[in-house]
Amino acid sequence: MKENKWKGKKLYHYTGFPVLEGIMNKGELWLCNVKSMNDTKEMLHYMDCLEDSVCKKLSDEQKEKAHNLFDDQLKKLKDKPVYASSFSCLKDDAAQWERYASNGEGICLTFNAEKLEKVCRGHAILQTVFYTKNANKSAHASLIRDYVVTGKVNDIEWGSIEGIFENSWASSSAYKHDSFKSEKEVRVVSLPFSIKYFLGEPRYKIEGWGIREYYILDLNKNEDIPIQDLIKEVTIGPRSKATVDTVQRYLKSLNSNFSKISVSVSNCPLL
Template structure:
């Protein structure tokens, strides 16, 4: 399987490098494509596809729901703790814009930057929905944060290339590694703004009198690029979580003719959607790529393990191993 993943990485990287943005006639779309290439060059292709083992920490009820439905929930980021990280991204962008506006080379782009600042201060027009996974399948910090109590489990999936991939259904849903490094966050924001500024100046020099020169169009497309980056930003104090996020937007949910559901959690109502919305014909799909289930450090661990084994066997996953966490229980 490692050869398949390597070949897929090489093919995608070649496509990204071979693609010529100059073929795109509209300036802000060229800037958008150049920003994506900059992101790949800065973070690597793995940041976009996150192949390998992905672990979701949850409880027994979550395990039952995922196995029986064949999917997992993506929740509105506005009502999760991660919303603070999204706000951090907006604050970082505004801080950098204030510095860039004073520089002569960005003078022609000043009107767009001002519009962008206004847009960054407004509530998110198109909510984003995320599901969180980790590269670490047996982490004490993860158990404490996301699977505490008497029934915590870690579900380990294998994310591999293919049409049946439950983590990448582009353009409707994609996976991204969380970014903890502050320097990389700044570089992503600066690279995007610089790309748009350069392409805008090209448009002005060519005297193009078309909608592509309208400042609101440029500001909105630049906002979209930055928002996609903010979704992946996370405070460096949480870097040991080694998080991978599966992301979609309300617009993609609507285009897939989906319906948002709601649940009550921690004193708030959280909108969510099932990943199965993006899978197409479920009857033609293979089972979920479960590789193992780890039962957390709890008192009645052996009984919980046997119950999970029985459940998986009854659900068509008899070959999926179930093991105890290597972390000792302390009651």
């Protein structure tokens, strides 16, 4: 039997205090539209890399055909965003405190990765993010290049060229530009072409910068994994004025079992 790659692993979710209430009190993990995340080329980075890789070794005529194919397919896919929630493999990381946890005034939740994967199962995927500058070794690139050259796809496996592009699009949220590699990100990612079937209708929240679009993953849906077993620790940000005893009392007020969750203050020396 293949060993679960998440066994014994921890993941860290840097965020603000308002999210603590949503996760701990309501059991809601928000999967947000990745286009509104910190990478301005989310979803398109991988597709751009694919297009560049496909066009290598093609004639000028074939390159034009490939570019037209990508233009046509991306027009069909652009309104089918992927939704995700971000985690890191890094504990008490200064850059992520500043970037994602209210400039160090927020919190970081430590998740049991193996149990998080079980909570996601059937509704979303726990996906390691890959950092790349090209897609030269991608199977998608080979498949699309073969189609450009021959005009054919394996109908039994893929059905059509649209099937290959849909699979590429679904995979694109797992790839980010190499400049983000220091984040060591892992994502809970929605299943893009069946998200409403699994997670219902999208929700919307007005933020200072615009409108946040998200879906809710119910952390309470697996009764065998209570939140106090899923979330092992709450770390208070290095610039936060919150105290350990206040956070402990707050958690206990929500659920007496939450007293099992460890609460500490970050050791990160942010000023």
